[in-house]
Amino acid sequence: MLEDSLGHLYIGTKGGLHKQDIQTGKIIIYTTKNGLPSDDVSGMQKDDEGNIWISTSNGLSKFSPKDSVFTNYDVRDGLMTQTFDLYLNKTDNMGNIIFGGRTGLAFFNPRDIKNSEYLPRVYLTDFKLFNQSVPVGRQSILKKHISMAEQITLTHKQTVFSFHFTALNYTLPEKNQFAYKLENFDVAWVNIGNKREVSYTNLNAGDYVFRVRASNNDGIWNKQGTSIKLKILPPFWKTWWFRISLFVFIVSASIAFYRYRVNALKRQKEKLEKEVAARTADLMEANTELEERQQEIEMQAEEISAQRDTLVEQKDMLEIKNTEVSAAYNKIKVLSSFGQKITSTLNIESINNMIYEYVASLMDTSAFGIGLYNEEKQVIEFARFMEEGKTTPFFVKALTQENSLSVRCFKNKEEIVIRHLSEEYKKYSNKLPDYQTSNMPESMIHLPLIIENRVIGTLTVNSFKVDAYSENDINNLRSLASYISIALDNANVYKIINDQNHHIKSSIDYAQNIQKAILPPKEIMDKYFDSFILFRPKDIVSGDFYWFAPINESTCLLAAIDCTGHGVQVPL
Structure with missing residues (x-):
């Protein structure tokens, strides 16, 4: 077991060399297929350059962890023995490495071992078809020797062929190693040891490039090859x-077959026509009257059929018109019913609620609001603006706000219909218009509310979706706008009248309280004589009043004063 400077742990087994990445735990197994001289590993030592020297049952090998390349040594390189089956290996303080075998020791310093730097040239030596060498000649596949040829062209029948090659290295040539790759067929380079031929069978038609490269006896590769x-x-x-x-x-x-068939049918048709003409020639005179009668009947039938078709078309058109009229009637009926409902309502807040619920049932109302014109303040007031079903705080649009579509709609009496705001806003302004919602709407409708050519406000319907409103939706809002204008104007007039009545009533109540305060109480008059009072003014507060004042114990002053025509303020 041995660890290199790159964080890899190496374990020698009878099944090859095992390399484990200590951090990831990934294991790679190297065997003779990867260049190891034998799968039976008996010892390992590391030299000063980080290379790992491995003893096996078939010689020694130097492994480079950087490029995972094996360089093998055996008796042909000067070793006393080929077999190192004893687990005897050591490195002294001079860097010398010792490996032991049954017949002796291998003692060497890795610095003293110099690899041959000669890159062997690689040549193709033969090309075989069906295991037979292909000769060179004008009528042959090879016009020149395979080593000088640039391309070989084969037919689809020439399915079995092989390449033979060699490397010019005369120092232990039996240790030369070869690798090949057929581009467009082989995915990676194929190492074949010192084997010097490669065969292929049943390749698909196409263009390929056969490449082969070789190493010298010390494993130094000529990667260019041939x-x-x-x-x-x-x-x-x-x-x-x-x-x-x-x-x-x-x-x-x-x-051709179509033309032949058409011509055959034409000939057959002509033949049949001639036969029919010949057979009917004798019957022409007798059938003339019948034909005329038949033609007359056919014409009548055609006329009847045409009339029937016309009637059917008219019926269909009438049904369509009836459906359209019925739909329009229902639409007008519903709209008229709703219009009567809101015009009979005199509370502005109730009108706003009814309109919002009605419009929301017809179309997308991501944002909805009715703005009323305040002439005194020169602003459009949105007392109840809805976004996603929730009421937003009260806000106004001053008529001086040029970037407001509500203001533009009001001032110009202009219908504004926008289907894609981010693309269409330049029709109205150099920058995006103001919007009151939390997110930018894409579809917008602004309609002026007009009554008797007087604009009283605007109707706003917005959606966060692109092209959210159809032409039918817009027409519905246009029709609804007239009812909204009337309803809001009625409600506004009612509010004005109600405010005036409240003001008048307050004035009357105030005057009545004053009048009651100045009329003498009946209890005071009863102290001096029996009396009754008949005071029935024509209005709630009258200019007529009575007055009582005692002069002394025997004299009282009683007056009835008529001030009719002088108005409510007379008693004051």
């Missing part, structure tokens, strides 16, 4: 020109 292009032609029935030709042939054959 390559050759390979083109496998598809069978003719898979080529584009064949498919186009087949399509053209099928279309042409279909057209």
Whole structure:
């Protein structure tokens, strides 16, 4: 067991070299398939450069943790033995490594071992089809030797072929290693040890590139290697020109068959027409009258059919019109009923509630409000503005607010219908208009409330959705606006009259209290003589009054004063 400087733990087993990442716990197993000389690992030591030296039953190996590459050494490299099956391994303070085997020890310093830096050249030596070498020639697949060829072209029938190759390295050439890759077929490089040939069978038609590279006896790779292009032609029935030709042939054959069939039918028709003409020639005179009668009947039938069709069309149109009239009548009836209901209501708050509930039942009312014009303050007052069914605080729009659509609607007597505010606002202003809701509405309707060519306020309906209102919704609001104008004007007039009546009543009550205060009580008069008072003014407060004052014990002054025509304020 051994740990490297990169945080990996190495364990040698009889099943290869196991590398575990200490932090993640991930394990990688290296075997002879990855370049290890033997799966039977007996010892490990680490040198000064971080490489791990491994003793196996088939020689020694140097493993580079950085690139996971094995460099193997055996008796051909000067080892006394090939087998290191004793668990004897040591590193002294000079950096020398000792591995023990049954027949001796291997003692060396890794710094003294220099790898060959020679990169062996790689050459293709042969190309075989169905295990037979392909000769070079004009009529052959190979026009020149395989080592100089740039491309090989095969037909779809040439399904079994192989490449042979070698590496020019004469120092222990049997230790040369090879790897190959067929682009567009092999996903990754395939290591094949010192094997020098590769075979393929039944490849799909297409373009490929065969690449092969080799290492020298010390495992130094010539990664450039050599390559050759390979083109496998598809069978003719898979080529584009064949498919186009087949399509053209099928279309042409279909057209030809169609024309043949049409001509045959024409000839058959002409033949039948001639036979019919020949057989009916003798009956023409006898049938002339019948034909004329038949034509007359047919014309009458056509007229009757046309009249029937006309009647059916008229009936359908009448039914459609009747449906439209009925729907319009119902709409007008409902609207008229609601209009009568609100115009008979004289309380503005009740009118607002009724209108909101009615409009909310017809369309989206994310925001709804009725603004009334206050002429004295020159503002539009929104006493009850609704957002998502909740009443917002009272607010006003001054007629000087140029960026308010309610103000624009009021001042210009203009209907404003916006289906997508973020795109259409530039029709009305250089910047987004003011809105009272917590979020920006997208669909907006502003209608002026007009009565006798006098604008008394505005109706506002908003939705947070794009294009939320149909033309039918807008027409409903237009019709409703007339009733709203009348109802609000009636309510306003009623409020004015009610306020005036309250003011008059207050004045009368005040005058009556004053009058009662100045009229002498009957109890005082009863102290001096028997009396009764008959005081019945025409109005609640009259200018007529009586007055009593005692002069002395035997003399009293009693006066009845007529001030009719001088108004309520006379007793004051």
